[in-house]
Amino acid sequence: MSHPAIDSPGQPTPHPTRSRRAFATAAILAVSLTALATTLAPLATTPVPAQTPPPQSDSTLRVTFLDVGQGDAVLLQAPEGQTALIDAGRGDVVPLLREMGVTRIDLLIATHPHADHIGGMTGVLESMPVRFYMDNGDPHTTATYSRLLSALEARPAITYLEATPRTISLGSASLEVLPLLPRGSTDHNNRSVAVVLRFGDFTALLSGDSEVQQLTHFVNQQVVPKLTLLKAAHHGSDNGFTWSFLQTARPEVVVISVGRNGYGHPRPAALEAYAATAGETLRTDLHGHVQVQGHRDGAYAVVRGAQVASAASSGRARITQPPIIGAETPVADATPMSAPNTKLRLSVTADAPGNDHQNPNGEYVTIESMDARDIAIGGWRLCDRASHCFLFPGGAVLEAGGRIVVHTGTGQPDGFRYYMGRRQAVWNNDGDTATLFDRSGAIVLAFSY
Ligand SMILES: [Zn+2]
Numbered sequence: 001m002s003h004p005a006i007d008s009p010g011q012p013t014p015h016p017t018r019s020r021r022a023f024a025t026a027a028i029l030a031v032s033l034t035a036l037a038t039t040l041a042p043l044a045t046t047p048v049p050a051q052t053p054p055p056q057s058d059s060t061l062r063v064t065f066l067d068v069g070q071g072d073a074v075l076l077q078a079p080e081g082q083t084a085l086i087d088a089g090r091g092d093v094v095p096l097l098r099e100m101g102v103t104r105i106d107l108l109i110a111t112h113p114h115a116d117h118i119g120g121m122t123g124v125l126e127s128m129p130v131r132f133y134m135d136n137g138d139p140h141t142t143a144t145y146s147r148l149l150s151a152l153e154a155r156p157a158i159t160y161l162e163a164t165p166r167t168i169s170l171g172s173a174s175l176e177v178l179p180l181l182p183r184g185s186t187d188h189n190n191r192s193v194a195v196v197l198r199f200g201d202f203t204a205l206l207s208g209d210s211e212v213q214q215l216t217h218f219v220n221q222q223v224v225p226k227l228t229l230l231k232a233a234h235h236g237s238d239n240g241f242t243w244s245f246l247q248t249a250r251p252e253v254v255v256i257s258v259g260r261n262g263y264g265h266p267r268p269a270a271l272e273a274y275a276a277t278a279g280e281t282l283r284t285d286l287h288g289h290v291q292v293q294g295h296r297d298g299a300y301a302v303v304r305g306a307q308v309a310s311a312a313s314s315g316r317a318r319i320t321q322p323p324i325i326g327a328e329t330p331v332a333d334a335t336p337m338s339a340p341n342t343k344l345r346l347s348v349t350a351d352a353p354g355n356d357h358q359n360p361n362g363e364y365v366t367i368e369s370m371d372a373r374d375i376a377i378g379g380w381r382l383c384d385r386a387s388h389c390f391l392f393p394g395g396a397v398l399e400a401g402g403r404i405v406v407h408t409g410t411g412q413p414d415g416f417r418y419y420m421g422r423r424q425a426v427w428n429n430d431g432d433t434a435t436l437f438d439r440s441g442a443i444v445l446a447f448s449y
């Protein structure tokens with residue numbers, strides 16, 4: 001069994017020219033791939049060269065569900081800068097990757113050869129260096145698949161990895177490849193390459209277009225851990241979940257990668273199941289890009305829409321302190337109430353018109369500036385006493401003498417209004433504390449009522 005480490009110099013890796021043969025073989029005789037891939041590993045002696053210095057050095061693992069319409073393209077960015085791309089949508093995903101600051105892919109995974117997962121992959125291979133490529137070894141008859149295979153064959157330096165159970169390091173995160181149903185025993189969706197991503201206590205499971213058969217297989221194989229994040233299988237189809245799978249995984253957050261489609265995705269039954277088992281469900285068709293920022297302690301924050309790209313383009317705005325959404329530790333209790341920033345004023349409108357939980361945008365926090373200068377607040381956090389936090393996107397500015405409003409619910413931020421993206425009220429009507437932290441985690445201002 002090979003355990004290639006994506007960024008560990010000295011680890012063995014399959015020989016490039018042999019891996020090229022593996023690609024050619026996949027076209028004609030997919031069945032032999034398992035044997036080939038297994039025999040390749042012991043031959044390997046080539047150390048993986050050290051990478052260029054990581055472009056970021058914070059402690060956040062980023063899982064970004066790119067808004068590629070109906071399809072999947074999930075970008076993983078390790079704290080040390082390594083990248084993996086799981087599927088590449090149907091169309092051209094390269095501009096989105098560039099927006100995210102991605103210039104190379106360490107590990108490219110095709111979950112299964114359907115066009116809404118591999119359509120954009122040839123473009124990725126033609127546009128940036130890719131080090132490792134993984135698929136399930138199952139060929140397909142489409143022109144899209146043939147194009148992908150040609151692009152791979154033209155790049156012998158890419159090392160092929162078959163999706164057999166193994167663990168791959170992605171910086172300080174790891175990817176466990178889950179066992180697949182036997183080749184030929186089921187359809188493409190039910191042999192989707194599936195991975196469990198781990199970063200400390202943060203766990204995520206991504207499994208392409210898995211349907212009931214594959215999800216049941218994972219539960220029976222006891223490979224489904226308690227999850228922080230679940231990528232809804234098969235675009236929120238009602239065959240993309242089972243109750244036993246969800247009850248085993250107990251995800252805190254579910255993300256559905258879905259666009260306009262004729263299948264009725266996401267299905268009401270799936271939405272209800274996710275609502276019943278997870279804290280929140282996000283959808284790329286409603287929220288645009290969805291980025292889940294995971295931390296070692298299991299805490300996570302969600303950034304969405306235009307905020308995802310702007311956070312990527314503003315390196316300094318990257319958080320150095322974990323945002324506390326999803327964490328248990330209360331922060332506001334430790335807040336010193338003295339020495340506030342006298343140039344900022346904060347107020348909370350906690351009582352929304354009507355039922356607060358049905359009108360989360362009816363409650364909001366207003367931050368006013370009496371400062372004569374603009375203040376860059378990208379990377380700052382606004383938290384309630386129970387540690388529900390909002391992370392201001394990179395590039396956010398509180399203008400001199402101006403003010404911003406942070407609503408609890410969802411909406412498009414416009415530089416004046418921001419949205420915490422929550423479905424339920426956050427600010428207690430009978431008393432709470434709003435604390436504003438700067439990028440370093442220092443308290444700028446705390447307001448109790
Ligand atoms: Zn699909």
Ligand SMILES: [Zn+2]
Nearest residue numbers: 112114189209
């Ligand atoms: Zn599919």
